[in-house]
Amino acid sequence: GSIGxxxxxxxxxxxxxxxxxxxxxxxxxxxxxxxxxxxxxxDVRAMVPLKTEEDILPYISRCSVCSGHQYxxxxxxxxxxxxxxxxNWESLWEGYSYIMVTGGGGVGGGQDLGSPGSCMExxxxxxxxxxxxxxxxxxxxxxxxxxxxxxxxxxPGMFGMGRIYNGLDEIQSQGLSRCRVCxxxxxxxxx
Numbered sequence: 001g002s003i004g005x006x007x008x009x010x011x012x013x014x015x016x017x018x019x020x021x022x023x024x025x026x027x028x029x030x031x032x033x034x035x036x037x038x039x040x041x042x043d044v045r046a047m048v049p050l051k052t053e054e055d056i057l058p059y060i061s062r063c064s065v066c067s068g069h070q071y072x073x074x075x076x077x078x079x080x081x082x083x084x085x086x087x088n089w090e091s092l093w094e095g096y097s098y099i100m101v102t103g104g105g106g107v108g109g110g111q112d113l114g115s116p117g118s119c120m121e122x123x124x125x126x127x128x129x130x131x132x133x134x135x136x137x138x139x140x141x142x143x144x145x146x147x148x149x150x151x152x153x154x155x156p157g158m159f160g161m162g163r164i165y166n167g168l169d170e171i172q173s174q175g176l177s178r179c180r181v182c183x184x185x186x187x188x189x190x191x
Contacts, residue, residue, distance in 0.1 A: 005117060006063035010035075010053070012131040031133035034109055036061040039124040049136040056137045059129050070183040074119040078177050080150045085182035095121040097148030097177040113148075119179035123147070123172050148177035 007014060013031050018024040037059050050056045076097045077083040085091050098120045100110030111118040120127070127145045131137040152163075165175040 006065050010057060010060050012053075012056070012135055012137060013133055028133045033131045034128045035059075035131065035137075036063075037127060037129045037139075039122055049138040051136050056129075056131075059137070070186055072116050072181060072183050073114055074116050074179055074181050076113060076118070076148055076177050076179045078148065078151045080174060080176070080178060082178045083180050085180060088185050089182040090185055092116075092181045092183050093119070093121050094178065094180045095119045096123040096172070097179045098127065099146040099148055110146075116181045119181045123168070123176060125168075147175075148179075150175060150177045 013026060013033055015031075015033070016024040016026050017028055017031065038061050050059070072092065073089075075083040075085065078097075082094050096119070097113070098111060098118050099113070125145060126139050126143060128143070129137050130140055130143055163175075165171040
């Protein structure tokens, strides 16, 4: 969501583990990194681990950072309806409310719901690929995507839990909260 989340170069393990004894290690067996993936992959559940950068890169989403003079926020409706932008703000895009991912061992990452990165223009599963310290990336069966749920009225079950949505059409039309990214309209004085 922020400009720091758009890395110029892909690296399976883009970080070092450093301890208090002036020693750092790179690519430990238990290290993990998570990358937003590209949409439209065929049968990702059966995918074998990818071991070369040439094999991995087609699955890594690309990004760009743009310079501007506007404040940008994400608004979430907590319903299937798109929220409006506040007065004096304009819509940049609309999408689905994205919260976080988790992988094996309870590790993962999340988004600030005010960040534009929490409003994904498209909904697809899985939304991320996991890379491990052994130098491989794959879609693992224990990886989970977390999307903000649409609040139903009346809510079935206790606090709305227990409802199962099957198929992408039903998930998108009934289960997901919708969002909109808005930019503050800034008047530039003519010189």
